[in-house]
Amino acid sequence: MIENVTIFKDEIDAAQNLAKILPAEHLKELNTLIICSSIDSVLLVDEVAKMIELDYELLFTQPIHAPNNPKCNIAIVSENEEIIVNDELVKAFDISYDFVYSQAKRQYEETILKKIYKFRNGDLLSNLQGRNILIIDEGTQTGMTAMICIKTLIKAGAKTISYATPIIAMDVAMHLSDLTDDIYAVDRISHFIDVNSYYDNKMALGDDEIIAILKNSQRYKKLQKGDNTDAI
Known part of the structure; x- marks a missing residue:
């Protein structure tokens, strides 16, 4: 049987669809901080953050x-x-x-x-002790990035951790449900191919384009204090 899954036009389309299923007012009441789980997810996360009016930070993994x-x-x-x-x-x-x-x-x-x-001017993550966190990723195939983010945030003292993504493998969603307070997904896919397969026109942004998004964003604060991007 062929699954009936959503194919997004691009990250903007995916962000709009994801924002529709998020409990924005509840998240704002909790003063939730969004954690962007990858550089590749910045465009999507920035759009979601603007739509639901929450700030975000990047958590780096490799x-x-x-x-x-x-x-x-x-x-x-x-x-x-x-x-x-x-x-x-x-x-x-x-x-x-x-x-x-x-x-x-x-x-x-x-x-x-x-x-x-x-991407963060050399700053550490903000103090997450007692914070309510919403991790957002552009798509989740194996869950390894999600799990390392969750482990890191637990170690940092987060009060609650929820997870949101446009597309996620069904088995991964079931596993992550045991590790998070809530999971939000536009589609949970039984036979997951790869993230790019669910986007018609996924944008391949370079570092300079990502930095421009972050600098111009009203929801990402870590590059607002000055330009330290030549420090590497």
Whole structure:
């Protein structure tokens, strides 16, 4: 049976559809902070943030690839050096955990720190102790990024954590429901292909275009204090 799923025109269309199913007034009453889970999701998150009138911040993560296979993610590390490991893949490929943790440290130092300076002026995340958080991603296939964000936010003391995305794999949604307070999705897909397959015209924005969105946004505060993007 072929699933009847939504195909979005672009990220703006996806943002509009997602905003419609979010309880905006309730989220505002809770003074909810949106967490954008990836650079690729900035355009969508900025649009949603404007529509539901909430501020957002970026949380940086970086995948760790299997040796000699850049398409296979065996783990993911966040900006506070939390790690999620796919133990099944690590064991199946006979990869040592020493390799995983050494790669996590390298990705943190060589990639994540640069992103923090480039997209957040070198600032830390805001104090999230006791905050109500809504993570937003452009699409969720495996859930690894979602899980590392959730783990990081729990460690940071978030009071509640909800998750929102236009499209999510059904099995991932079921798993994340045990880890979050609420999940909002336009479509939960049983036979998920990949995120790009559910967008007609997904925009491939470069770093300069992302920075322009962040600088011009009234909902992203971390680049409003000055330009530190040449610090890397």
